[in-house]
Amino acid sequence: MTSILHLDASARPGLAGKDEHGSHSRNLSQRFVSQWRARRPQDPITYRDIGQTPPSIISHDWIASSFTPEARREPWMRDTLAESDRLVDELIAADVLVIGTPLYNFGMPAALKAWIDQVVRPGRTVDIDESNLLDPYIPRLADRPRHLVILTARGGIGFDAGGEMAHMNHLEPNLITALGFIGITRVHQIAIEGQEFGGELLAASVAQALDKVDALVGELQHSLQAERAAEPA
Ligand SMILES: Cc1cc2nc3c(=O)[nH]c(=O)nc-3n(C[C@H](O)[C@H](O)[C@H](O)COP(=O)(O)O)c2cc1C
Numbered sequence: 001m002t003s004i005l006h007l008d009a010s011a012r013p014g015l016a017g018k019d020e021h022g023s024h025s026r027n028l029s030q031r032f033v034s035q036w037r038a039r040r041p042q043d044p045i046t047y048r049d050i051g052q053t054p055p056s057i058i059s060h061d062w063i064a065s066s067f068t069p070e071a072r073r074e075p076w077m078r079d080t081l082a083e084s085d086r087l088v089d090e091l092i093a094a095d096v097l098v099i100g101t102p103l104y105n106f107g108m109p110a111a112l113k114a115w116i117d118q119v120v121r122p123g124r125t126v127d128i129d130e131s132n133l134l135d136p137y138i139p140r141l142a143d144r145p146r147h148l149v150i151l152t153a154r155g156g157i158g159f160d161a162g163g164e165m166a167h168m169n170h171l172e173p174n175l176i177t178a179l180g181f182i183g184i185t186r187v188h189q190i191a192i193e194g195q196e197f198g199g200e201l202l203a204a205s206v207a208q209a210l211d212k213v214d215a216l217v218g219e220l221q222h223s224l225q226a227e228r229a230a231e232p233a
Helices: 024-039 060-066 077-081 082-093 112-117 172-183 199-230
Strands: 002-007 043-050 096-102 126-128 137-139 147-153 186-192
Touching: 002 024, 002 186, 024 043, 024 096, 024 112, 024 147, 024 186, 024 199, 043 082, 077 082, 082 112, 082 147, 096 172, 112 172, 137 172, 147 172, 147 199, 186 199
Parallel strands: 002 043, 002 096, 096 147, 147 186
Antiparallel strands: 126 137
């Protein structure tokens, strides 16, 4: 079985093409999940709509609790970390993390940043070896191959790696750095561009992105199955 964690970060709850002012990134993530389900209905999929229900922003209490060793935590500290623990549990269970997200002001939506801050957790998703000053961080989620699928939508064009606007795109690079830091290193990226231009440019970008999503689902299912077949019985 392959476990999937599906997040949507768009502030727009509807779907582009169906609802007025609907979201393109939600269309991509829904396509990914529905294609996956069609071929592997047995795989568990956990869904979190962080765009509509954003995780809490971390606080002073959160930081104090998180950096207190578990054995020394007081009851209020455990309560403070309860939301983070739930989000971390979901992430640890996942083999494939699918994130549907817009590009907002050259970076990730605040709701997605709040989720990242809740799941990068010393002692849960990353260990810190203070005796090793040169390389102190040990990513806990490197315990098995985990895939990150970033499905994004942008108003402008040229934000892909190598594009004219790539230097102003801090969404995918930030996600890849933060999630790589905790051990999720197999990255797949698909984007819709040109939402602000509309017309044929957008339509072509949407069609291309949906085709890429379908192909990615096939490739991932194939490679995960091959990896499993190669595992000792
Ligand atoms: C607050 C806000 C900031 C945005 N910033 C950018 C940006 O920096 N670059 C860009 O190309 N598009 C930007 N856009 C356009 C969105 O990326 C575009 O509308 C995208 O389709 C949103 O994703 P969604 O369709 O999943 O909601 C912005 C839109 C909003 C609402």
